[in-house]
Amino acid sequence: MKKLNYLLIAIFTLGLATSCDSSDPAIIDEDDNQSGTTITKAGLITANETWTADNIYVLSGKVVVNEGVTLTIEPGTIIKGAEGQGSLASALVIDQGGKIMAEGTADKPIIFTSVLDNITVGQKKGSNLTIANVGLWGGVIVLGKAPISVSGDLETKQIEGIPATDSFGQYGGSIANDNSGVLKYISIRHGGITIGSDNEINGLTLGGVGSGTTIDHIEVVANQDDAIEWFGGTVNVTNVVTYAQGDDAIDADEAWSGTLDNALVIMGADSDSALELDGPAGSAATEAGYTIKNVTLKGAGASSVSKYADLRDGLIANLQNILAYDFGPTSVVKVNGADSATELAAGRITFLKWEIVLPAGVTSVSSLITGANAGDDTKFTNNATAITAASAATVGANTAVFSWTYAKSVSAF
Template sequence: MKKKLFFALAIASLGFTFSCSDNDPVNPVNPEEGKEMEKTGELKDNETWTAGNVYILKGKVIVPEGKTLTIEPGTIIKGDKGSDVNASALIVDQGAKLIANGTADKPIIFTSIDDNIKVGEKSGTNLSQANVGLWGGVIVLGNAPISVAGDAKTANIEGIPANAPYGQYGGTNAADNSGSLKYVSIRHGGITIGQDNEINGLTLGGVGSGTTIDNIEIVGNQDDGIEWFGGSVNATNLLTWAAGDDGLDVDQAYSGTIKNALVIKGDDSGAALELDGPEGSKATEKSFTMENITINNNNNKSLVADLRDGVLANLKNIFAYNLTPEAVIKVNGPDSQAELKNGRITFANWEVLLPTGGSLNTFIVDAKGEEAKFISNAKAITAAADAKVGADLTAFGWTYAKSKKAF
């Protein structure tokens, strides 16, 4: 698993001054309606971003502790260019809230400044899922438990200095509330901020179960689609398309449930599911559940699932298709092999459309004699239309991926 580095941008003050004549219409809520609004550094007060404007992230924009950023349905946010310390991203710090509740008809869209999408539109015309790494991503940091070396209760997202006023995640409040994200599409992100280090589409660090994560789409991100660093937040109706690394990535003893997800690989994608174990002691171990997952491997040669570092996982109702012989489940290393043997990695109701010449026996590798724990809970099918498990794809009718006939 690649580790992500997020470098701090020195907070600058940027802004525009607008004027209007006596004949101009005035919006009592936001008199700047119809403008491109530049944002940078820490928000000083609670803010509401409205659908009538396009918001430009200039470098890191931080929602600090005690503040709430509310984003209206249909709002478009564009990340500016810039790599390394100048990479743009929206960071929701511990104790802050992001209320980004779009709707199926009016999703909230995070995209690149290069995207020609305009107010009121759901997509532009000049970019596709192949355009990746054009800005950073969205990072939410909470106070829920994590598992890191030394059993520390908190950690700093790598690359942000320890004395920065943001960047810490983790704690003791499993029910912590970082806000609500619904019907949010995050596109063309994952910019490189160092050698082999990019930002995820959506990063969830120590995010608690009081937070809502529902109907999230990640398109063309250069690194992982979504990554959980510990925490206990439940997530439903997730779609990742053409991630440059893993589709869904879990580590540091995440303990929630991920339900109804569609992973569509691109040519450069890594594992559909990269699942890492706890980094602390036995006392910090937590298991999680993934259920109702569809994996379209798109004839990519990378893994369907990579089970690593003693992960504790319940994986059920999963359908995988468009596979190559190399696209398998790998039980990676002695720690994970031991957890499979001990029954702390579980499989239930898998259906697999195998490649020509494939078998369930060869679909799981490095299981060290424990292959039956998968095979007895899996079924080979002969056509995708025969699948009885996996995601309910009707949940994704609102997405950009659906509009582009990606599924």
């Protein structure tokens, strides 16, 4: 009888879905099985709802939490992104004025992964995918109303990964303390779709997200593009693990002015920069910049060509208490462009307490910085110390708090 009831509900709901336009919320299908009910979601969510841990939710295309609507996700819930490339990639989008309340726990993290992942209700990890499986769906996109700095000094802009023709996707504004909700103990795996040049869906995209938003204990695993990218905004983020992303681990743009505190970056063989840090794209710049502190950067070994950091577009940033090890001999901190060199000279890019295990063949930290104006390289070298092993470090992330992560379960650190 239970299966019949679910079948009738599914048929009735499907009929509603087909009678609505594409902006309406839809439960496309419900499948009752031994591992819980699989519920496929698509389109706009226009009323408050809760996703529960006894079901698996499948994102079919973009699922958008509309303005004025709250999506609550229970601890331990598994959400899977359907297959689809380019503009058809699946993603969960929290639109401006919408809110997500996704508060997992260390024992019951909320997991976003691919529909190809065989993880089931009650599990923390499937058995059929590895870090080689990337780009299988999109990612999680949160859009707020905090200030941004973009070309033309526009107050708002359309986020990467969402076509400009869509009715959602704007971010930015003037509300520094804007609140998009809570993300805690979230693991995002096997996503990251490339749509075009400089147009991708990252593992976690934060567009104009305000300081009223709580983002804490976040893991991004095997993402095709960047693990986490900020586009302006003021949100602070704590306790982050990124593992084996295809491009950059931590990417900040458009005069983000928050703080990242306690992060572990574990590079993969194809990773680009551990830290890709950009400045404002418009005339507006936050004079205090952003702060990244208490971070451990673990490279991919002696053959790695990844950069420790790529400092671009006249950024203003404070980079404190950084441990780096297991990088290759060509890995550098790159001061990228005349505008960034100018900011370094002016003391608006600061380094404090970096400790680095030098790669084989590298004899001094002075070899690790490029692109600075003559004499300004000392702003890095005077604050960077060579150490013999990561175990000797006095700075870096507190990795003890990451025992709940996928990365820990596969002994990535």
